[in-house]
Amino acid sequence: MALLTHLLACVFGMGSWVAINGLWVELPLLVTVLPEQWDLPSYITIVIQMANVGPLFVTLMHRFRPGLLKEVTVIYVVVSVGVVACLLLAFLWSYTSPIAGRPHSTAFLVLTFFLALVDCTSSVTFLPFMMQLQPQYLTTFFIGEGLSGLIPALIALGQGAGISTCANVTQLETRYLPANFSTFFFFLLMTGMMLACLLAFFFLTRQPKMWELSQQQLFPSNIMLSSFDQISDDGAGSQISGGCPCPKDAKQPGDNLPEKVSYPLAKLTLIYLLIGWVSALTNGVLPSVQSYSCLPYGNTAYHLATTLSSMANPLACVVAMVLPGRSLALMGTLTVVGTGFGAYNMAIAVMSPCPLLQQSQWGDATIVLSWVIFTGTLSYVKVMAGVILRSCSHSALVWYGALEQLGSLLGALLMFPLVNVYSFFQSADYCSLQCPA
Incomplete structure (x- = not known):
């Protein structure tokens, strides 16, 4: 039973961000087909930030109308939406329609919004649900x-999405090699992974003995606390304790919370500034120009840059654990x-379409390695910040999430007009480039 529960918890966690991660690693193929082309990453970035209305709505409902939204029901709804959106994406991803006289991939962007809505909302529902189980299942x-x-990164590597060669017809032109399997099949695989997440959650909630045992061990007084309940407690009775300007979590009978650690205001301010800065770079600024950079x-x-950097994120999280x-x-x-490597990636994007070390294997290797190190180091920084703030109070983690989303939003809002309105970054066909030697 314990091994089965670990497996279910793992599959359930896998569904948290698999849909959006799948979109990012499929981008090398999508930008060759959809009309937005090199601008597509910036569109995806701003759509993801718009989807934060989901977690905002859930958090506000639990703050002002506690008990109205049932956590299990919300999870069933959002994961089901994810399954349907992935399935529709497999059939409709290439559908376009004219907007302001220009073709746009409307179906893809609308379905991306719903997938982002699912994944963003999972941040405020999946983890509180797992907090009700025994601690070892949280690690899984x-x-x-x-x-x-x-x-998804491994699947994209096997697919060979977007691999091209230069063919000499009347002049050198880019010819894209056929992928090992289609985008349609890729999105069907993502649908299967979301469906597996839904089934895993269903079976997790159908193990009464495990639930009874976990509740007795974690909550001896039979008081079930969710993260949203704790948010309400913090808002009602927060107080400054020691050198830590984080509101102390309200202690209830039977709570088994770790001893809080106090941090000076200056250190906490520094941590929050780093969270906002790192989130702006990793979720807003650099993803918008990855196509121009690579x-x-x-x-x-x-x-390689998109798939390997997607691998670097979870590997950094495992190292941090x-x-x-x-x-x-x-x-x-x-x-x-990490900021230094991000600055290099941005500089290459600004130089597009004629960056340093072009037509050189050293240039190819450098840009791929730079993206991997950028993603890996800053992912580790975010986990470190979470470890530190978790030892302060639950309220500190709430502010962590707030600063993370704020930084991501500001980064996306900064880059969208630069990319799509003012055309600050230039694209070109790789094979027909005329760059000075």
């Missing part, structure tokens, strides 16, 4: 969450390192 859930990025080196480099760090000096150093 995080492993599954890491697989939500790793498995495609000048060819579709193969773009393909095994070797959790609390050093602010290390966090600051990794932030500087």
Whole structure:
């Protein structure tokens, strides 16, 4: 029974972000077909930020109308929406319609919004649900969450999406090699993974003995606390304690909470600023220009950069689980390192379509490695920040989420007009480029 529960928790966690991660790794193929082309990543980034209305709505409902939304019901709804959206995407992803006289991939962007709505809402529903189980299953859930990025990346590598060659017809032109399997089949695989998540959740809620045992061990007084209930407690009776400007979580009889750690205001301010900065870079700024940063080196480099950097994120999270760090000096150093590689990626995007080391294997390897290190280091920074703030209070984690979403939103809003309105970044066909030697 314990092994089965671990498996179910892993599959359940895998469904948290698998749909959006699948879209990112499929981009090298999508940009060659959809009319937005190189601008498509910036559209996806802004659509994902719009989908944060989901978690905002859920959080506000639990804050002002506690008990009205049932956590299990919300999870059933959002995962079911994810299954349907993935299935529709398999059939409608290439459908376009004219908007303001230009063709746009309306079906793809609308369905992307619903997938993002599912994944963003999972951040405020999946984890509180898992907090009601025994602690060892929470670790398995995080492993599954890491697989939500790793498995689509492996599938995309096997697909060979967007691999191209230069063919000499009347002049050199880019010819895309056929993928090992179609985008239709890729999205069907994503549908199957979302359906597996739904079934895993169904069976997790159908194990009464496990639930009874977990409730007795975690909540001896039979008081069930969810994250949303704790948010309400924080809002009603927060107080400053020691040097930590985080509201102390209200202690209830039977709570088995770890001892809180106090941090000076200056250190907490630094941590929150780093969270906002890192989130802006990883979720808003750099994803918007990844195509401009990688495609000048060819579709193969773009393909490897998207898939390997998607692998770097969950691997960094696994490393952080095994070797959790609390050093602010290390966090600051990794932030500087990750920002440096992000600055290199941005500089290459600005130089598009004629960046440094073009038509060189060193240039291809450098841009792929830069994206992997950028994603890996800053992912580790975010996990470190979570470890530190978790030891402060639940309210600190609430502010973590708020700063993460704020940073992501500001980054996306900054880049969207630069990419799509002012055309600050230039695209070109890789094979027909006329760049100075």
